[in-house]
Amino acid sequence: MSGFATPEVTEAPFLFPRTIFHVDMDAFFVSVEELTDPSLKGKAVVVGGQRDERGVVSAASYEARKFGVHSAMPLRTAAKLCPHAIFVNGHHERYREASEQVYQVLMSFSPQVEMASIDEAYLDMTGTERLHGPPLRAAHTLHEKMKAETRLNCSIGIGCSRLIAKVSSAKAKPNGVLWVAAGQEAKFLAPLDVGDIPGVGKVTEKNLHALGIRKVGDLTRFEDAYLEEHFGKWGLALAGKARGEDAGGWFDSAVGEDTSAKSISHEHTYNEDTADAQQIESTLMRLSEMVGRRLRENGFHARTLQLKLRYKDFSTITRAHSLPAPTQLDTEIFEQIRALFRRNWKPGVPVRLLGVHASSFEAQAMQGDLLEDNRRQRWEQALAAADRLRDKFGESSVSLASGLKGGFRERIQENPAGLPGQHPAQKPAKK
């Protein structure tokens, strides 16, 4: 350790100081549940599943947090720490709706809004003083409007970078506003734990501790080159972050830049591990359908398909295959996934989790085979029709299980309502 922090004059991506808001909803899932069931208010509430289920906590009320419950904790652990807690299954449809309302409120404040996840967003408020007044006043107005229109609390962090805004909103929780004035960034960050920096998780934190680095301020006493040596590219970014800069990767992008999805995936963890090949392939079929459906909804065609397998001991493998031409067809996805599964699964070994992942999105390429293109187009139309039926009659009303023996019967039985269980599109399945 030596020297002085070199005042680097690199190409600064932003030529004048920005005013960034980070708006983070307080205990979002819990708060939305309270809107539908006010009796939950003030109680210890755990969202994510039932107390005896395999799964983790998605969100915990502040009351439950007092007992040490936090998100990502196994449900069974939460039940032990807080036996009187009320366990609630997640309702993602409700959260999406609430998130949409939040977005509308934010959009009325700045055209530069970027939802970073379902319950948090960045706003570029640079240059809005004439409209909204100075940052703190604008934040308080926004905070009140959010409460009035969504009945939800949020916390707002304000700073000259995404990083500062994000860290300060975390410090403002719950239900607060915190502004870090220009020039005060390093001072604000210095006493915080290195783990408070977004992107520093358990592993990096441990590695930093091993070097004697515990506080963000400790980081600034090391040369950039030293950090780069130990942590590569990430170390360099870390040095910048300790100064409050949006160094590296996603943080560097302007608020509101292209955020279109890069991958789509679905997974399933069994309540009990299974080695039943038919059951497994039936699940893979269902997951392939879910992925295919989302691809069609978004107008995406994926070229790379990936299978994920997790075993009893939690060891996990992924196996990918890239197609010569991109697809959005359930059958093509399933065909590849099943081949990957059969090639990599040792019969008899119990499986805990299965996943189907699609990536490398491309505009659909013509195959140069008119007959083949025509067939594909009819399939896509049929699937879009099936998608609409599912919208109308529910997820289990239609299943295109052609090509799957055994699993097919099983799916039919899942259709007690007697709604259309078979779609005409099953007919042209033959090659």
Added chain:
DNA sequence: TCTGGGGTCCTAGGACCC
């Protein structure tokens, strides 16, 4: 304690081409 599901980004090695 016994570990969900949906994502993003990064690293590293090997194949292949020039």
Added chain:
DNA sequence: TCTGGGGTCCTAGGACCC
């Protein structure tokens, strides 16, 4: 027969976030 380097694509795994 031994010996290059760079670029790109693909695959596998892992850290991290909400």
